Amino acid sequence: MQALKRGNSRLAVDTITVAVTAENALSLLAPYDIILDCTDNAPTRYLLSDTAVTLGKPLVSGAAQKYDGQLCTYNLGPDGPCYRCLFPSPPPRESMASCEETGVLGAVTGIIGNMQALEAIKIITGLHDGKPSLLLFSALGSPCFRSIKLRSRKPSCTACGSKAYDRSIMLGTDYIQFCGGVHPDWEQQGLTIGDASHRINVNDFKGILNSGRPINLLDVRPKTEFGICQLPSSINIPLKQFLMNPKEYLPSDPQIETYIVCRLGNDSQIAAETLRRVEGVGAVKDIIGGLKAWSRHVDTAFPIY
């Protein structure tokens, strides 16, 4: 906000730090002319679209993941389609990953965010041609940008279609349920205690490292993540490769304990469980909460990503 003020000191900015929900969306957004969707999950995208339709306001929607971005203005003018016209039902839960899980290139969000701002300026100033289109960006594509001609409003759309839209339907929708339920919190799941004898917390593990006794430390993250940061003496065996032949990564001396680590403590549990089923293995433990817990409780200088 300070950066915005530096650019234009006469700018009035209201900051509202409240989570948008089906209960408050209409009242929160009613005072404004344009809505920009910069959120990161399907339930909120449906909620904002339904709200924009109910309030009769354009919705400038930007999304980015990995190397790809999408920009679309919904509900523009008398017959611009809404989000539900294009995507009447949400995709299966397992096909939706958040940016935190899949990552996103910062420059891609920058490009989409800038285009989103430009789109909003065009609408405010009347420079927008009013035609519904979808802009696709792909950092690796050639060309990088493509602009797609879109359908107009769908008469059969449950949100903006010809049937009079009932506001109470929207307020009654459980958007999270509609989109397949709560997003799993992988960090919390990685911290679940489970069988205590099979798991070790980061502080106890630190003690083992300090003791200097020989251990077999396996890191099952993908190679690129291992390249970012790793614990000393750890060996990188990406989970997929590990599962193909877990035996291969056991120490030759069964007295040596095996410890398995990953980013949040989920993949390491899978790896440890698989290894324990192999005959004749020594002790196998996974590190609770993974490297994120390590960074939080043992070594705060250790990078979190």
Added chain:
Amino acid sequence: MASISIKVEFSGGLELLFSNERLHRLTIASIVPIDNHTPKSEEIIEGETKLVDVTFLIHYLRDNLLKERVELFMENNTVRPGILVLINDTDWELEGEGEYVLKDGDDIVFISTLHGG
């Protein structure tokens, strides 16, 4: 038998289902079975036929190019919710959706909607 060449692209993460390749160039027969199965031989098609359309292409991709997880690509004989099909840079709904008859040189894009931000 006559065939056509088309360009098929996957984007928004769908490429992961197709050997992580975004761009595929395909040559397919211009007359295909009406039930959308890929015939064993190009010469003999038993039963009724139709001109090759986008619905056939979707089935063809599933049966010949898809490596895993059919449910992340198809549902109820069409693409699953959340996938938008583009025919020569136009929303397929403006072109007749699955009934659009493919022409030589067409550019078909399958794009998964992104939620991240």
